Amino acid sequence: MLGSGSAGNSALVATNHCKILVDGGLSARQIALRLEQCGVTPEQLDGVLLTHEHGDHVCGLEVLCRKFDVPIYANSQTTEAVRCDCSLDRHRNWRIFRTGAEFKICDVTVQTFPVPHDAVDPVGFAFFAGASGLGFITDLGYATKMIVERLRQVHTLVIETNHDEKLLQADIHRPWPVKQRIQSRHGHLSNSAAATVIEELLPGKIDRVVLGHLSRDCNTPALALETVRTALNKSGKIDIELFCATQSEVSPRFCIGETQRGDFQPTFENAFFPAA
Numbered sequence: 001m002l003g004s005g006s007a008g009n010s011a012l013v014a015t016n017h018c019k020i021l022v023d024g025g026l027s028a029r030q031i032a033l034r035l036e037q038c039g040v041t042p043e044q045l046d047g048v049l050l051t052h053e054h055g056d057h058v059c060g061l062e063v064l065c066r067k068f069d070v071p072i073y074a075n076s077q078t079t080e081a082v083r084c085d086c087s088l089d090r091h092r093n094w095r096i097f098r099t100g101a102e103f104k105i106c107d108v109t110v111q112t113f114p115v116p117h118d119a120v121d122p123v124g125f126a127f128f129a130g131a132s133g134l135g136f137i138t139d140l141g142y143a144t145k146m147i148v149e150r151l152r153q154v155h156t157l158v159i160e161t162n163h164d165e166k167l168l169q170a171d172i173h174r175p176w177p178v179k180q181r182i183q184s185r186h187g188h189l190s191n192s193a194a195a196t197v198i199e200e201l202l203p204g205k206i207d208r209v210v211l212g213h214l215s216r217d218c219n220t221p222a223l224a225l226e227t228v229r230t231a232l233n234k235s236g237k238i239d240i241e242l243f244c245a246t247q248s249e250v251s252p253r254f255c256i257g258e259t260q261r262g263d264f265q266p267t268f269e270n271a272f273f274p275a276a
């Protein structure tokens, strides 16, 4: 996770052969800096995958793609929205997928599926390389049955824990309609809603959960972790690795299919996925 929170989101998914950016919602400078911390240059990216067109997922793309001709993978409605809003109209290197489609970027199989959120055609992803699977759902009001089914084969899940319900209720800065939007079925997952999704996946292969997209003033990493950990303990699952990503720092590298994480290697010799 290069950075995650309501102010900006970007993540790097990599194998020995492939480097994919998921969303570009940090400044281009920050994306480049944080990639560098992972031993990756923007030129090495095989593509940028977009979940949806909101600014906290795409704001760095215009500058990044003006400098580096990285292919952008998105569905057609998201592409249209981003091209209009972000002056990416001059970017030529688009790879348009149909929501629900499965495709390959190098040795990574990407499955896409719709998620309920107030964007034109928001999606979640499941990535597979070799025997390793990674699920990626941020920005969704609730998890549909189909989303849960799509994530049953993943080992690591990135999921949003946007807000603590009590803190959101008590917040004095957000007007009521904004609170309603966040809590709606096309808004964002609360800590406890995310915990419920994770519980549903426990019979599957999941062994690690990375929490992200936390609201700056209606959540804290401690609250999100505690809510999810309490739910896992109740389910008798104490061996699931839990981590909360932050806005300001690159997370440790997570090796999918292994529950031990290590620091980033400056040379990026090690893969996120074991070789197929």
Ligand SMILES: [Zn+2]
Pocket (backbone or CB within 6 Å): 006, 009, 054, 056, 057, 139, 213
């Ligand atoms: Zn967002």
Ligand SMILES: [Zn+2]
Pocket (backbone or CB within 6 Å): 052, 054, 117, 119, 139
């Ligand atoms: Zn959004």
